[in-house]
Amino acid sequence: xxxxxxxxxxxxxxxxxxxxxxxxxxxxxxxxxxxxxxxxxxxxxxxxxxxxxxxxxxxxxxxxxxxxxxxxxxxxxxxxxxxxxxxxxxxxxxxxxxxxxxxxxxxx
Amino acid sequence: xxxxxxxxxxxxxxxxxxxxxxxxxxxxxxxxxxxxxxxxxxxxxxxxxxxxxxxxxxxxxxxxxxxxxxxxxxxxxxxxxxxxxxxxxxxxxxxxxxxxxxxxxxxxxxxxxxxxxxxxxxxxxxxxxxxxxxxxxxxxxxxxxxxxxxxx
Numbered sequence: 001x002x003x004x005x006x007x008x009x010x011x012x013x014x015x016x017x018x019x020x021x022x023x024x025x026x027x028x029x030x031x032x033x034x035x036x037x038x039x040x041x042x043x044x045x046x047x048x049x050x051x052x053x054x055x056x057x058x059x060x061x062x063x064x065x066x067x068x069x070x071x072x073x074x075x076x077x078x079x080x081x082x083x084x085x086x087x088x089x090x091x092x093x094x095x096x097x098x099x100x101x102x103x104x105x106x107x108x
Numbered sequence: 109x110x111x112x113x114x115x116x117x118x119x120x121x122x123x124x125x126x127x128x129x130x131x132x133x134x135x136x137x138x139x140x141x142x143x144x145x146x147x148x149x150x151x152x153x154x155x156x157x158x159x160x161x162x163x164x165x166x167x168x169x170x171x172x173x174x175x176x177x178x179x180x181x182x183x184x185x186x187x188x189x190x191x192x193x194x195x196x197x198x199x200x201x202x203x204x205x206x207x208x209x210x211x212x213x214x215x216x217x218x219x220x221x222x223x224x225x226x227x228x229x230x231x232x233x234x235x236x237x238x239x240x241x242x243x244x245x246x247x248x249x250x251x252x253x254x255x256x257x258x259x260x
Contacts, residue, residue: 011204013138018200020131022193029189031124035166039128042159046135057142064223067147068231071223074154075238079245081159085166086249092169 013054020047034088041084042077049073125163132156146223 020043027040049070056066132155139148227235 013142014204015201016138018197018204021200022197025196026189026193029192030186035163036124039124039163042128042155043131046131046155050135050138053139053142053144053147057144064226067144067223068226070147071150071227072234072238074150075242078154078158079242081162082249083245085162086252088166089169090252 010054010058013050013058017047017051017054020044020050034091035085038081038084038088042081045073045077122164122167125160125167128163129156129160132160 024040024042024044024047027043028037031037031040052066052069052073054066056064132151136148136151139145139151
């Protein structure tokens with residue numbers, strides 16, 4: 001904590017990652033449309049990527065492992081967004097809604 | 109942070125998407141602070157350029173134009189979600205405060221060359237695997253779209 005600048009501190013980035021995670025959890029639990037839930041998922045993944053890069057910067061600055069993992073996270077997020085959005089559009093064509101609470105046919 | 113909050117709390121989906129864009133730019137700036145300008149560039153390219161455009165297309169296709177979706181849950185749900193997120197926040201933050209991370213020493217100067225070398229040297233198999241995942245997801249999305257059109 002003796003650093004003069006705020007951005008030279010590991011805890012700041014960890015707290016930002018936690019903040020993103022909590023925003024994502026709040027969004028997933030609270031929003032009702034599926035697309036908003038997907039956006040919240042993106043928030044959670046970005047929090048994880050931020051943590052990876054922060055640990056790579058401060059704890060093990062020898063190799064680019066955290067950056068590589070963050071790149072993988074980005075690729076997985078892109079693939080997941082494509083699949084989820086196509087499923088959402090299918091659901092919208094079938095049920096004419098994008099709200100998660102109105103889809104009760106699969107409950108049985 | 110304000111972008112993340114507006115992402116979660118804004119009423120409309122379009123505003124949520126714009127909040128996501130703001131958040132992505134903020135995280136890209138943090139990557140620049142973390143000496144990772146390549147990651148910042150990739151962040152802007154992938155998230156702002158690809159995923160947000162994808163979400164925008166989905167919003168416009170499944171658009172809430174003729175039927176405004178009811179966005180908000182009940183008050184009890186709001187309270188429950190806020191409690192859950194705050195609980196996880198304080199749990200993880202107490203964990204962070206308890207553990208003192210051993211700060212590594214040495215200058216942190218990694219270039220894009222190092223990242224590429226690590227990608228094709230140590231992480232060659234996950235790299236190929238993730239490209240396979242992306243190809244499968246693209247094919248899956250196309251097949252989903254085609255079959256739904258055939259049903260109609």
